[in-house]
Amino acid sequence: MxxxxxxxxxxxxxxxEARRLxxxxxxxxxxxxxxxxxxxRVAEPALPxxxxxxxxxxxxxxxxxxxxxxxxxxVLDVTHPFAATMSASAVSACAEVGVPLLVVRRAGWxxxxxxxxxxxxxxxxxxxxxxxxGERVFLTTGRQSLAAFAGLDRQWFLVRxxxxxxxxxxxxxxxxxxxxxxxxxxxxxLLRRYGIDVLVTxxxxxxMTAAKLHAARQLGIPVVMVDRPAALPSDQVTRIEDALPWxxxxxxxxxxxx
Ligand code: NAP
Numbered sequence: 001m002x003x004x005x006x007x008x009x010x011x012x013x014x015x016x017e018a019r020r021l022x023x024x025x026x027x028x029x030x031x032x033x034x035x036x037x038x039x040x041r042v043a044e045p046a047l048p049x050x051x052x053x054x055x056x057x058x059x060x061x062x063x064x065x066x067x068x069x070x071x072x073x074x075v076l077d078v079t080h081p082f083a084a085t086m087s088a089s090a091v092s093a094c095a096e097v098g099v100p101l102l103v104v105r106r107a108g109w110x111x112x113x114x115x116x117x118x119x120x121x122x123x124x125x126x127x128x129x130x131x132x133x134g135e136r137v138f139l140t141t142g143r144q145s146l147a148a149f150a151g152l153d154r155q156w157f158l159v160r161x162x163x164x165x166x167x168x169x170x171x172x173x174x175x176x177x178x179x180x181x182x183x184x185x186x187x188x189x190l191l192r193r194y195g196i197d198v199l200v201t202x203x204x205x206x207x208m209t210a211a212k213l214h215a216a217r218q219l220g221i222p223v224v225m226v227d228r229p230a231a232l233p234s235d236q237v238t239r240i241e242d243a244l245p246w247x248x249x250x251x252x253x254x255x256x257x258x
Contacts, residue, residue: 005033007251010067011076012037012086013048016208017104018078021240022048028244035070039086042163063093072097074250076243077234078104082142082202084229091232100250103236104243106205108228109213116222119203123148126200126224130155133222134198138191139170140212141202141226146170149200158194180208187215200224 007029011022013036025034026049038045040054057063067075077090087103094101111117118133120126123141127148130137138158139149143165149157150168157173159165165175174194190196191212199216201209203225216223237243 005031007032007073007247008071009034009074009076009247010037010070010072011035011048012079012090014038014041014045014083015078015080016206017106017240019046019048021076021078021104021243022050024240024244026050029247039083057089057093060089060092060096063089064096067093067097067099072099074247075099075101076104076247077101078240081105081108081204081228087229087232091234094234101234102243102246102250103232103234104240105236105238107238108203108205109210109225112217114217115213116220117225118222119225119227121227123226126226127152129224130198130200133224134196136195136197138194138196138199138212140209141200145202158190158196182209182211184211184214184218187211188218191215191219191221196221198222198224200226202226203228 009025009032011018011034013019018036022034022036025032033051035051035053036048038052038054039056057066075090075094077087079086090101118129120129123145131152135155137155140160143161143163146159146165147168149170153171155170157170158176159173160176160178162177162179164177199212199221201212201223213223235246237246
């Protein structure tokens, strides 16, 4: 007997929220087909519940083909706030095919009393700002962002990333391979052990990696905060639970695109 799914959902993933949303949908809507898509960047990704596909689609045209072929009813973009190319591709492909798109994106971080943040628009601006702020830099912007700091020879960098970074890299650096969640005590110990005097981060938001900000506040360490890419025009929520009513409201003609 062939079981036909009530609704086919593509979930663009690569985040903790995407894994939690895949688990929520598996539990709450077992008759839906939910396919999580991963870019395939890390060798051993944390896999979500349910169906998974791995690898790029081949730009907006490739994604549009995929949506048609798999008769997708709705797309949930639960990628990282800085995965701007994938998000733009989703906006374009969904508009072309006529499939509704919801961006599920955690809120960004907000400075609190005691914080010394410098907000900058790009990684290049972050590198220019760091040059005048400190000598020992904790760089947590991800391994694909290090080229922007490669020209800084006067600073020493502590880089933390999930996998080994590749050149171009800053000349003076140490690498720690680790993935969150991190604790405030752990971050305090790290900042002290390496004598860090400036922290660089992207405004990823969420709780998984926020401990470094609490630790920097406690130690009076300045933070260079790279702003998110501009939001694209689409429906957006910050909580994964809010995807359920949105999906219910957009499930008018399952299997055909809505
Ligand atoms: P990106 O620059 O926006 O995407 C580059 C290309 O990678 C896309 O055009 C797409 O290839 C492919 N891709 C990205 N996400 C994909 C997905 N979920 N499924 C299938 N293909 C995907 O993305 P990125 O910043 O490199 O991030 C890659 C992945 O890592 C994302 O899934 C993101 O959620 C996760 N991540 C990113 C960060 C970050 O700081 N950027 C942090 C944590 C996790 P095609 O054009 O061929 O379709």
